Amino acid sequence: MSGLDQIQIDSTDLLKKIQSLKNNPRELQQFIQSQQATIYKDITLKKDDTFQKVYGNLENTSGAYTTQLTQRNQYDKLSNTIDSVYKQQSEDVTDLENTKNLANRKYEMNEWTIGNKKDTLFVYSMIFIGLCIAILVSLLWRMGIIGTTLFVVLNAPILIIITFTIVYRSQYTDVFRNKRYWNRRIFKGEDRKIPIPNICPGSINALERDASSFRGDISTDTASIMNKVKKSTTQSATAMNADIVAGINSM
Amino acid sequence: MVSSSRMSFCSTDTKTLTDTDLSSIYGNSVNHGLLTADPYPTSYRDTNGVLTNKSLETIVKGFVSQGVIPMKSDEAGQNKLQKLITSIKEEYCFYDTRYKYSLQKLLDSIQKANAPGGEGQSDHNVQTYLQYTQRHNQRINDLTQITNAITQILSEKTSQLSDALQKTNTVMLERAKKLEYQNSILSSHEAGSKLNKQIVQFTEEKARYTNNLLKLYSFLNIVALGLLVYVYRSAS
Numbered sequence: 323m324s325g326l327d328q329i330q331i332d333s334t335d336l337l338k339k340i341q342s343l344k345n346n347p348r349e350l351q352q353f354i355q356s357q358q359a360t361i362y363k364d365i366t367l368k369k370d371d372t373f374q375k376v377y378g379n380l381e382n383t384s385g386a387y388t389t390q391l392t393q394r395n396q397y398d399k400l401s402n403t404i405d406s407v408y409k410q411q412s413e414d415v416t417d418l419e420n421t422k423n424l425a426n427r428k429y430e431m432n433e434w435t436i437g438n439k440k441d442t443l444f445v446y447s448m449i450f451i452g453l454c455i456a457i458l459v460s461l462l463w464r465m466g467i468i469g470t471t472l473f474v475v476l477n478a479p480i481l482i483i484i485t486f487t488i489v490y491r492s493q494y495t496d497v498f499r500n501k502r503y504w505n506r507r508i509f510k511g512e513d514r515k516i517p518i519p520n521i522c523p524g525s526i527n528a529l530e531r532d533a534s535s536f537r538g539d540i541s542t543d544t545a546s547i548m549n550k551v552k553k554s555t556t557q558s559a560t561a562m563n564a565d566i567v568a569g570i571n572s573m
Numbered sequence: 574m575v576s577s578s579r580m581s582f583c584s585t586d587t588k589t590l591t592d593t594d595l596s597s598i599y600g601n602s603v604n605h606g607l608l609t610a611d612p613y614p615t616s617y618r619d620t621n622g623v624l625t626n627k628s629l630e631t632i633v634k635g636f637v638s639q640g641v642i643p644m645k646s647d648e649a650g651q652n653k654l655q656k657l658i659t660s661i662k663e664e665y666c667f668y669d670t671r672y673k674y675s676l677q678k679l680l681d682s683i684q685k686a687n688a689p690g691g692e693g694q695s696d697h698n699v700q701t702y703l704q705y706t707q708r709h710n711q712r713i714n715d716l717t718q719i720t721n722a723i724t725q726i727l728s729e730k731t732s733q734l735s736d737a738l739q740k741t742n743t744v745m746l747e748r749a750k751k752l753e754y755q756n757s758i759l760s761s762h763e764a765g766s767k768l769n770k771q772i773v774q775f776t777e778e779k780a781r782y783t784n785n786l787l788k789l790y791s792f793l794n795i796v797a798l799g800l801l802v803y804v805y806r807s808a809s
Contacts, residue, residue: 354684355684358680358681358684361680362673362676362677362680365676366673366676369669369672369713370582370583370669372717373582373665373669373713373716373717373720374582376717376720376721376724377582377661377662377665377720379721379724380658380661380720380721380723380724380727381658383724383727383728383731384654384655384658384727386731387654387727387728387730387731387734388651388654390731390734390735390738391646391650391651391734393738394646394734394737394738394741395646397738397741397742397745398741400745401741401744401745401748404745404748404749404752405748407752408748408751408752408755411752411755411756411759412755414755414759415755415758415759418758418759418766421766421769422765422766422769425766425769425770425772425773426769428773428776429769429772429773429776432773432776432777432779432780433776435780436776436779436780436783439780439783439784439787440783442787443783443786443787443790446787446790446791446794447790449794450790450793450794450797453794453797453798453800453801454797456801457797457800457801457804460801460804460805461804464804464807
């Protein structure tokens with residue numbers, strides 16, 4: 323019986339039993355039937371057990387798989403919700419940063435404008451004081467208390483000072499004053515600037531470039547200075563030689 | 574016919590079967606079984622007649638590509654998987670009852686053939702029932718192996734899903750940390766933004782104050798200038 327399960331049967335006992343029952347066909351028949359029933363039961367039980375185990379594993383695994391799928395769907399939904407909240411919050415933070423920067427800039431602009439207005443106020447008040455003095459002096463001159471010369475001598479300096487102040491102030495604000503901060507000045511000079519480190523991305527490379535270019539500039543300047551010194555030394559030596567020769571020839 | 578004292582996995586009774594049922598195949602035009610009408614060829618089996626791992630892999634991959642084993646994560650996919658599991662049990666029970674019937678018949682025919690006065694029973698019956706028993710036994714074994722292979726695939730998919738869930742969980746935790754950080758920025762900047770607003774309002778007030786002074790001094794200058802002109806004209 324190939325392909326059927328192997329059932330362990332004690333063949334020696336079985337033969338003995340069959341031999342003993344040979345003379346009693348009925349009992350032999352009953353014995354064979356009971357053996358047959360046992361074999362049938364063992365085979366079918368083993369088959370059922372095996373598939374029950376396998377099927378049980380399948381049910382458990384599919385349950386776990388379904389649970390994981392459900393969990394993944396829930397996680398996906400949660401992840402989408404978190405993403406949308408994150409996006410919204412990122413926008414809020416960006417808006418907040420922009421508002422802060424805008425407020426800072428507006429403050430700077432207002433401060434500059436106020437400084438400018440105060441400066442103008444100073445000039446206006448100076449003009450007012452000058453006018454008041456001019457009115458007083460004119461009144462005195464009209465009343466004949468002071469002469470024309472004194473009148474001119476008193477009014478002219480006031481006029482010059484006021485004019486000079488207006489011109490200087492306007493030039494200073496237009497040329498030298500920092501356009502962003504009222505209290506700062508722009509310095510324009512002939513000297514070489516100190517290289518400011520670049521803090522933007524790639525700053526290390528930029529730093530190295532700046533440092534190497536600065537080194538290059540120094541070495542170039544040093545070389546040119548040395549050349550100049552050499553040149554002047556050579557020239558003075560040649561001149562000295564010429565003088566000595568001229569001296570000798572004159573002797 | 575002997576019935577086991579323990580509850581059988583399949584509830585179908587073999588008493589309702591006849592010999593014609595032994596050649597029937599599970600499934601109809603709507604519901605197909607996992608096993609084909611013809612048994613798998615011997616090239617798929619080893620020396621014991623059991624399906625090899627390679628052939629099982631091929632068979633199960635074929636099921637996946639045909640959509641018999643659903644891999645989709647939606648509700649329809651999950652329902653299909655449940656139906657597949659139920660159908661596997663039905664198919665097993667279908668062949669199991671036929672196997673038990675043919676085995677019983679085989680043992681009965683062997684007994685009759687060897688009983689005294691039973692020489693008339695031909696070996697033909699024994700051979701017939703033996704063939705049926707072997708065939709159904711092979712089908713049951715194949716089905717058990719295929720079920721096991723499906724379980725392994727589902728187990729692999731489950732562990733892959735578990736890994737994916739772990740990664741998603743990690744990403745979500747990072748996002749939660751970022752959200753917490755952003756929240757701290759937002760809450761800390763609330764006071765700052767109010768202060769900035771008030772600073773801007775203060776500078777606007779200062780500017781208005783200065784404007785008023787400018788207007789005043791402009792007026793005074795105009796008046797003083799007019800007075801000067803008047804005094805100068807009256808003097809001349």
